[in-house]
Amino acid sequence: xxxxxxxxxxxxxxxxxxxxxxxxxxxxxxxxxxxxxxxxxxxxxxxxxxxxxxxxxxxxxxxxxxxxxxxxxxxxxxxxxxxxxxxxxxxxxxxxxxxxxxxxxxxxxxxxxxxxxxxxxxxxxxxxxxxxxxxxxxxxxxxxxxxxxxxxxxxxxxxxxxxxxxxxxxxxxxxxxxxxxxxxxxxxxxxxxxxxxxxxxxxxxxxxxxxxxxxxxxxxxxxxxxxxxxxxxxx
Numbered sequence: 150x151x152x153x154x155x156x157x158x159x160x161x162x163x164x165x166x167x168x169x170x171x172x173x174x175x176x177x178x179x180x181x182x183x184x185x186x187x188x189x190x191x192x193x194x195x196x197x198x199x200x201x202x203x204x205x206x207x208x209x210x211x212x213x214x215x216x217x218x219x220x221x222x223x224x225x226x227x228x229x230x231x232x233x234x235x236x237x238x239x240x241x242x243x244x245x246x247x248x249x250x251x252x253x254x255x256x257x258x259x260x261x262x263x264x265x266x267x268x269x270x271x272x273x274x275x276x277x278x279x280x281x282x283x284x285x286x287x288x289x290x291x292x293x294x295x296x297x298x299x300x301x302x303x304x305x306x307x308x309x310x311x312x313x314x315x316x317x318x319x320x321x322x323x324x325x326x327x328x329x330x331x332x333x334x335x336x337x338x339x340x341x342x343x344x345x346x347x348x349x350x351x352x353x354x355x356x357x358x359x360x361x362x363x364x365x366x367x368x369x370x371x372x373x374x375x376x377x378x379x380x381x382x383x384x
Contacts, residue, residue, distance in 0.1 A: 195237030346381030
């Protein structure tokens with residue numbers, strides 16, 4: 150699924166600064182998230198788990214307090230040992246939401262130290278957003294994207310995919326934002342990447358819901374919509 154959230158680096162600094170331990174004491178923080186997307190006309194769900202540290206993890210395991218048989222092994226995110234992740238495989242996405250409850254993280258760091266931390270996941274999820282427009286405006290040389298806002302969404306972000314590779318990522322977009330335009334010469338593109346005229350790419354619109362206690366540095370849910378478009382021409 151490759152849905153690693155746009156806020157990872159920003160959130161990591163705020164989460165760990167709030168901890169009682171200092172950086173060199175191998176401190177971790179975790180987040181459990183309900184993810185939603187469309188499979189045909191049906192909405193399917195999966196679980197996303199994140200563990201963050203200022204140092205480096207050796208391994209991270211997660212269990213659900215109410216059902217210890219629910220156990221997950223997290224892996225380094227793209228080789229970076231400061232962020233370990235788990236995501237439900239595409240083939241295992243289900244019409245049933247992941248179980249709510251307390252997710253217990255047990256981490257071992259590269260220096261051999263250990264830490265335990267938790268995240269409480271409620272059953273609240275986000276509806277999958279609807280992309281109303283995702284097409285290239287030739288007269289303005291812009292990719293124009295519009296969507297219907299979700300009542301519960303806290304923020305949005307936009308990715309552009311070239312096959313399975315992410316080539317563009319927007320900044321965090323506020324809950325009232327319902328449109329976005331992208332130019333070939335603007336920011337957000339992967340280093341050295343330039344979109345090709347006539348080539349098909351995929352828009353991924355993500356919506357995020359912050360956790361209910363008002364901590365804007367933890368997420369409860371995310372949802373993703375996709376739409377193909379041709380750079381340099383309208384669909």
